[in-house]
Amino acid sequence: MPTLFLSFADGDCVRIEAKPSETVLAAARRAGIPLSSDCEVGDCQTCRATCLGGDLGYEDGTSVSLSQDEIDAGEMLPCVASACTDVRIKLPYERGKLIPAKPFAMKLESIERLSASVVRVVARTLGLSPIPFLPGQYVNLQVPGTTYWRSYSMANSPGDDRTFEFLVRLLDDGEMSRYLTERAAAGDVVQCRGPQGVFYLRSGERPVLMVAGETGVAPMMSMLRQITAPGEGREVTLCFGVNSADDLFFVEELNALARAIPQLDVRIAVAHGPSPTGISQGLVTDLIGGRSLSGHDVYLCGPPAMADSARRMAIGLGAAPDNIIAERFVAAVAAA
Numbered sequence: 125m126p127t128l129f130l131s132f133a134d135g136d137c138v139r140i141e142a143k144p145s146e147t148v149l150a151a152a153r154r155a156g157i158p159l160s161s162d163c164e165v166g167d168c169q170t171c172r173a174t175c176l177g178g179d180l181g182y183e184d185g186t187s188v189s190l191s192q193d194e195i196d197a198g199e200m201l202p203c204v205a206s207a208c209t210d211v212r213i214k215l216p217y218e219r220g221k222l223i224p225a226k227p228f229a230m231k232l233e234s235i236e237r238l239s240a241s242v243v244r245v246v247a248r249t250l251g252l253s254p255i256p257f258l259p260g261q262y263v264n265l266q267v268p269g270t271t272y273w274r275s276y277s278m279a280n281s282p283g284d285d286r287t288f289e290f291l292v293r294l295l296d297d298g299e300m301s302r303y304l305t306e307r308a309a310a311g312d313v314v315q316c317r318g319p320q321g322v323f324y325l326r327s328g329e330r331p332v333l334m335v336a337g338e339t340g341v342a343p344m345m346s347m348l349r350q351i352t353a354p355g356e357g358r359e360v361t362l363c364f365g366v367n368s369a370d371d372l373f374f375v376e377e378l379n380a381l382a383r384a385i386p387q388l389d390v391r392i393a394v395a396h397g398p399s400p401t402g403i404s405q406g407l408v409t410d411l412i413g414g415r416s417l418s419g420h421d422v423y424l425c426g427p428p429a430m431a432d433s434a435r436r437m438a439i440g441l442g443a444a445p446d447n448i449i450a451e452r453f454v455a456a457v458a459a460a
């Protein structure tokens with residue numbers, strides 16, 4: 125039986141045996157080691173990890189949402205990969221941080237259009253049990269009246285474990301977009317599952333760079349609201365980009381935060397067309413600047429091309445790859 129050596133970001137290492145053809149996730153679960161996962165069919169990348177040595181295989185016909193370049197670089201998906209030999213795997217999160225996902229329901233409190241392309245949804249859990257989460261995590265929401273599920277990061281901080289704030293990007297053919305623009309109303313009940321994901325705020329004193337595209341700013345807002353709380357002194361730079369001026373939102377909120385918090389530097393850009401006063405014209409990655417990122421924690425959230433470009437730039441500016449935490453928007457997962 126192949127042996128799996130799992131190492132977590134907090135230095136914790138475990139060794140487990142995998143049965144032939146058993147996925148890494150299944151082997152870990154059988155051994156009582158919870159790993160981050162969501163779709164468990166190779167789509168969402170919530171389980172994404174790095175293979176440091178050994179051979180992995182994917183069953184024929186398995187959906188693997190990694191590119192060949194990423195697989196060649198050692199990236200892997202424990203939910204669908206199985207070990208062909210002894211394998212060493214690095215998980216990009218602390219073992220003790222995982223909060224078990226569970227089903228719950230929320231009632232919508234408000235639905236507010238923030239820009240041409242973004243809606244803010246505030247909801248409150250039904251029942252009295254709090255739903256704790258880490259700043260940066262997401263939950264899956266079922267589009268009411270359908271079998272479609274969509275993933276949204278919380279934009280609020282976890283202070284009140286019963287209130288959730290989400291930013292939804294409106295898409296022409298999006299199931300959630302159609303629901304929100306055509307029939308959603310305060311009081312609607314939405315089924316949920318979470319919290320999910322390992323894009324969460326790491327503790328420490330290192331300065332932070334955040335790069336967010338469009339609604340990728342939601343988890344950053346949740347982190348910002350924690351990182352800038354009294355007693356926190358970390359220097360934070362937030363680079364936030366949208367497609368055009370019509371897509372801008374949160375400008376006032378972010379500028380107010382920057383005025384109130386001396387260690388926060390907010391930079392905003394629009395990629396196309398004219399930009400309003402105080403907003404740069406160009407790509408969000410243009411906002412990163414040329415300073416050294418050595419010793420920084422870097423958080424990236426948005427479309428894959430943006431996240432990949434920002435990662436290359438951050439590494440070029442001296443950021444350690446292990447200190448770059450990325451959440452790439454991948455295609456929506458439909459679940460029954």
Ligand code: FES
Pocket residue numbers: 160161162163164165166167168169170171172201202203204
């Ligand atoms: S849980 Fe592995 S790709 Fe979704």
